[in-house]
Amino acid sequence: GIDWWYDVTPRDIMYSTFDRRSGEKEPKWRGQFGAEPIYYTDIKDLSELINNRQEAFRKVLGKKLSIATWINLVERIRTALVHSNPVTQKELDKFAAIFKQWNKIAWTVYRNLAEN
Secondary structure, three states: OOOHHHHHOOHHHHHHHHHHHHHHHOOOOOOOOOOOHHHHOOHHHHHHHHHHOHHHHHHHHOOOOOHHHHHHHHHHHHHHHHOOOOOOHHHHHHHHHHHHHHHHHHHHHHHHHHHO
16 A cells, blocks of 8 residues: 555664655765655665565565565675775676566566556
């Protein structure tokens, strides 16, 4: 439903997103992420949310929930890049493939929501 975030999100994740959102007044050099609390989650939090609600996400992601694998790879590459560490071409290629898959899933979800 419309309040799904408040119904299913573990309190520690919810509070950390509220803290990030309220701290967004500074720095002024970048814009706000968005209106919804989910935009303020850590990527590892998304994995926890999906694992806690597998039945609901299975409708969108299919029977085999490989999101944890995707998230772990994205987090490793993100951490390497943020800290100016090198990543291999193989990792970049895998990241690009995951991005394409995730983009396809996101558009499917968007279309399903728009139809309902």
